[in-house]
Amino acid sequence: MLQYFLKRIFFLFIPTILLVSVLIFLLSYSQADPTHSICAKEFGSLCNEVHKKRIRKELRMDWPVFYFSINSQVYPDTFHRIVEETEQEPLDRLLNQYGNWDEISAYHAALKSYQVILDRPKQDTSNHYVISNLGSKVRRLTLQTKDSEILHTLKYSKLLCKDSSQQFLLAGLNNITRLYENIKTTQTPHKNYIPAFHWHGSKNQYHRWLVNFIHLDFGKSYLSRLPVKTEIREHTYWTIILSAISIILAYLIALPLGVIAAIKKGSRTDKLINIILFALFSLPNFWLATMLIIFGLAPAGGLPPFSSELTGFWEKFFSQLQHLLLPIFCWTYPALAFLSRQMRGSMLQVLQQDFVKTARAKGLSNNVIIRKHVFRNALIPIITMFGGVLPRLFAGSIILEIIFGIPGMGKYLFEAVNSHDFPVLFAIVMLLSILTVVGYLISDILYAISDPRIKFKK
Amino acid sequence: MQEQQSYWSYVKQQFRQNRRAVVSLYIVIFLSLIGFFADFLANDKPIIVKHQGQWQSPIFQYYGDLLNGKKTPFFDWQNAKCDFVIRPLIPYHPKRKDRINRLKSPFSSQNVTSFRWRHWFGVSKDGHDIAAGMIHGTRIALSVGIIAMLIAAFIGILLGGLAGFFGDNQLKTSRIGGFIYPLFLIIAFFYGIYVRRYSISDASSTISFIGQLFISVLIIFAIFIIGWLLVRLFNFIPLFAKKINIPLDIIISRIIEVFNAIPTLVFILAFVALLQKASIFNIMVIIGLVSWTAIARFIRGELLTVRSLPYIEAAHALGFSKWRVMFRHAIPNALSPVLITLSFGIAASILLEAGLSFLNLSSTPITMSWGGILKLGRNSPDLWWLTLFPGLAIFITVTCFNLIGEGLTDALDPKLKK
Numbered sequence: 001m002l003q004y005f006l007k008r009i010f011f012l013f014i015p016t017i018l019l020v021s022v023l024i025f026l027l028s029y030s031q032a033d034p035t036h037s038i039c040a041k042e043f044g045s046l047c048n049e050v051h052k053k054r055i056r057k058e059l060r061m062d063w064p065v066f067y068f069s070i071n072s073q074v075y076p077d078t079f080h081r082i083v084e085e086t087e088q089e090p091l092d093r094l095l096n097q098y099g100n101w102d103e104i105s106a107y108h109a110a111l112k113s114y115q116v117i118l119d120r121p122k123q124d125t126s127n128h129y130v131i132s133n134l135g136s137k138v139r140r141l142t143l144q145t146k147d148s149e150i151l152h153t154l155k156y157s158k159l160l161c162k163d164s165s166q167q168f169l170l171a172g173l174n175n176i177t178r179l180y181e182n183i184k185t186t187q188t189p190h191k192n193y194i195p196a197f198h199w200h201g202s203k204n205q206y207h208r209w210l211v212n213f214i215h216l217d218f219g220k221s222y223l224s225r226l227p228v229k230t231e232i233r234e235h236t237y238w239t240i241i242l243s244a245i246s247i248i249l250a251y252l253i254a255l256p257l258g259v260i261a262a263i264k265k266g267s268r269t270d271k272l273i274n275i276i277l278f279a280l281f282s283l284p285n286f287w288l289a290t291m292l293i294i295f296g297l298a299p300a301g302g303l304p305p306f307s308s309e310l311t312g313f314w315e316k317f318f319s320q321l322q323h324l325l326l327p328i329f330c331w332t333y334p335a336l337a338f339l340s341r342q343m344r345g346s347m348l349q350v351l352q353q354d355f356v357k358t359a360r361a362k363g364l365s366n367n368v369i370i371r372k373h374v375f376r377n378a379l380i381p382i383i384t385m386f387g388g389v390l391p392r393l394f395a396g397s398i399i400l401e402i403i404f405g406i407p408g409m410g411k412y413l414f415e416a417v418n419s420h421d422f423p424v425l426f427a428i429v430m431l432l433s434i435l436t437v438v439g440y441l442i443s444d445i446l447y448a449i450s451d452p453r454i455k456f457k458k
Numbered sequence: 459m460q461e462q463q464s465y466w467s468y469v470k471q472q473f474r475q476n477r478r479a480v481v482s483l484y485i486v487i488f489l490s491l492i493g494f495f496a497d498f499l500a501n502d503k504p505i506i507v508k509h510q511g512q513w514q515s516p517i518f519q520y521y522g523d524l525l526n527g528k529k530t531p532f533f534d535w536q537n538a539k540c541d542f543v544i545r546p547l548i549p550y551h552p553k554r555k556d557r558i559n560r561l562k563s564p565f566s567s568q569n570v571t572s573f574r575w576r577h578w579f580g581v582s583k584d585g586h587d588i589a590a591g592m593i594h595g596t597r598i599a600l601s602v603g604i605i606a607m608l609i610a611a612f613i614g615i616l617l618g619g620l621a622g623f624f625g626d627n628q629l630k631t632s633r634i635g636g637f638i639y640p641l642f643l644i645i646a647f648f649y650g651i652y653v654r655r656y657s658i659s660d661a662s663s664t665i666s667f668i669g670q671l672f673i674s675v676l677i678i679f680a681i682f683i684i685g686w687l688l689v690r691l692f693n694f695i696p697l698f699a700k701k702i703n704i705p706l707d708i709i710i711s712r713i714i715e716v717f718n719a720i721p722t723l724v725f726i727l728a729f730v731a732l733l734q735k736a737s738i739f740n741i742m743v744i745i746g747l748v749s750w751t752a753i754a755r756f757i758r759g760e761l762l763t764v765r766s767l768p769y770i771e772a773a774h775a776l777g778f779s780k781w782r783v784m785f786r787h788a789i790p791n792a793l794s795p796v797l798i799t800l801s802f803g804i805a806a807s808i809l810l811e812a813g814l815s816f817l818n819l820s821s822t823p824i825t826m827s828w829g830g831i832l833k834l835g836r837n838s839p840d841l842w843w844l845t846l847f848p849g850l851a852i853f854i855t856v857t858c859f860n861l862i863g864e865g866l867t868d869a870l871d872p873k874l875k876k
Contacts, residue, residue, distance in 0.1 A: 016712065016715050016716055017719070019716045020716055020719050024720075027729070070644065070652075071652070072653065192653055195644075278860070279857070281860065282805065282853060282856040282857040283853055284812065284813075286832075287832060288849075290835065290836050290845050290849070291845055291846070293836075293839060294835070294839045294840075294842055294845055395721055395724065398727070399813055399816065403836070414727070414817065417727045417730060417731040417819070418731075420731055422731075425728055425731060428724070429725075432720065433719040436718070436719045436721065437719050
């Protein structure tokens with residue numbers, strides 16, 4: 001059996017986790033550039049290009065994303081170093097149209113240096129209007145990729161310069177026009193159709209993230225700039241308490257209910273239990289939670305901060321209990337409904353089996369049959385379900401935590417999603433998938449323990 | 459053929475005996491009709507109108523504009539003087555605001571000219587009619603549920619069928635095929651999608667977008683045909699023609715495990731985070747992409763037993779190709795349990811969509827989806843009608859689909875045969 005589990009860990013769980021990590025990481029590649037929001041968060045209105053550059057460096061945004069990339073021949077193998085989205089997309093489109101990187105980069109560089117000239121503070125203010133107008137035109141040029149649009153902007157920029165006395169502005173524009181025409185005359189769009197394979201080695205963003213993750217370094221949150229690890233630790237507190245209580249409650253109530261319903265199959269009790277459970281099963285718990293708050297049964301404000309006098313865990317717990325009752329109720333009942341229906345079905349299935357008939361024929365009392373033969377066997381599928389509980393324990397319920405204002409994992413995850421806080425998102429998704437996979441393993445073990453006939457060989 | 463018909467008529471007969479399930483089915487059909495004709499049931503545009511001596515039908519004009527990718531200019535039909543007019547049952551649209559009546563409960567006195575203009579389900583803070591929102595919400599909820607599950611069923615049946623029917627050692631290809639097909643998959647992606655990414659994403663209207671996608675599909679198809687011809691060609695060389703196994707079951711089971719390893723809602727949220735705000739179409743696709751695994755596992759398990767049945771062997775013996783046996787003979791006989799999963803899956807998708815709208819992660823106008831109206835109600839706890847009606851609607855719809863699923867489970871269970 002040990003061999004079986006080792007096999008499962010090495011050939012199933014580790015590849016699965018790696019695949020999940022690649023999937024999640026590559027999905028994030030289409031994210032918006034986080035630099036601006038981080039910079040605004042850290043430096044406020046003082047944020048400038050130098051800060052942004054530093055943040056990009058810290059996030060290794062100039063590194064390639066994955067171990068290799070497949071694109072077309074037109075891309076230089078350092079294209080990933082252009083990180084600014086507003087810069088990358090127009091260049092990418094130009095490449096897609098004309099396919100000659102050297103000329104396009106020359107044109108782009110000329111535009112950039114021209115912008116620097118325009119941005120330089122001037123002594124005489126006579127040309128102020130022309131220069132600021134020209135500045136906005138050139139900025140537009142850096143974003144434009146359609147031939148007609150670029151020619152149009154160039155034409156009007158030149159008209160602007162005609163009026164001004166400074167000839168070097170016109171010269172610069174002429175230079176840009178020449179470079180642009182150069183792109184068009186030497187275009188090689190067919191190169192777009194030749195695939196190219198680039199190998200980047202281990203110096204890439206995914207590798208760095210994975211290695212850090214294995215060392216339990218989840219990075220810093222984009223939003224709060226605090227380590228994700230400590231934030232996760234803080235947020236798991238209430239989630240685990242609530243989930244644990246509700247899962248235990250659900251099992252404690254669901255099993256007897258399912259057994260009663262199964263024993264009295266077809267009776268009025270069974271029908272009543274069935275209808276109630278079915279209704280609960282389809283009742284969206286976020287709706288019920290909102291209704292409870294609206295009709296004044298629950299404090300909507302959420303958990304108040306702890307007063308410092310309370311020290312022990314239980315004291316804290318009881319002081320919060322009135323706030324926790326309704327969340328626990330809303331948390332428990334869907335699982336309760338699901339579990340008791342499963343238990344009932346499983347009991348009914350076992351009751352049909354031949355060994356129950358044998359036990360009856362032996363003259364055992366109904367009580368003994370149910371307790372010793374049926375219940376134990378019916379428990380097997382329920383026990384195996386316990387493995388699925390592990391991720392739930394940690395994930396909490398996003399909607400309920402938001403409704404009741406509980407500062408738990410669900411709320412944390414939701415905030416991360418809303419603010420595109422990818423380090424947090426990755427960490428949570430990865431931890432949850434690891435827990436899910438571990439849950440499968442626990443299910444297997446529980447299955448083997450609860451049913452001695454099962455021997456894992458494979 | 460005769461046998462199959464009698465099986466389905468047997469299932470029908472079993473299903474009819476379950477009264478709750480039958481009633482649920484009728485409710486669902488009724489709701490689908492409401493959803494389908496939502497524009498004709500709740501709209502500020504009249505169905506038929508004689509305006510300034512001209513007969514016109516603003517709703518159909520709106521549809522025409524939609525097809526052409528044009529925006530219909532706003533016209534205040536509600537206060538327009540018309541010679542003759544047939545208005546929808548609820549003469550409001552969930553996106554338009556009533557500027558006079560705001561924050562009115564269904565029972566309070568409303569400042570309307572006649573009962574025809576009354577807000578039967580109340581008005582939101584900004585003057586949105588809730589009845590209209592509920593009707594359009596039906597459309598959103600049902601279309602998300604059904605289309606998401608159709609996507610899931612398509613992926614699930616295809617992958618689960620492949621895994622179950624071929625297992626690990628039934629699908630064989632030649633050595634060169636094992637090399638050329640994966641290579642051509644990458645090439646097809648390169649020429650079909652990567653090279654054409656800007657032509658696809660820059661498409662100005664829906665029709666040209668579909669056109670561009672169609673061209674991409676054609677390119678991919680053509681590349682695969684070239685690959686197939688190449689494989690045929692190389693197969694003449696004995697060294698390349700040696701057969702190798704494709705362990706389909708292992709590959710597909712692994713994919714299923716990857717998808718199962720991420721909790722559904724978290725997975726969906728991670729997708730949504732990348733999309734900024736998810737459109738209704740995105741939500742359908744995401745839910746479909748996340749929930750196909752249950753169907754795939756069902757079909758796989760079913761086919762593992764079906765594939766060793768005598769009639770499949772007979773089909774093989776008759777010389778049908780493996781693909782034909784799989785799609786024409788094996789899968790149709792494994793489909794019935796999928797119906798159960800589909801029906802429970804629709805219920806779950808409706809709940810998910812409501813949850814996403816409730817969390818304000820969907821770009822559907824908030825007053826047009828049940829979850830969105832619930833969200834409005836959460837922000838203002840004393841407006842009970844904003845919470846009660848959409849919640850009830852979700853509850854009823856979800857219950858109906860669950861009951862249908864239950865009924866199907868009983869009807870399809872051979873153990874219950876009398």
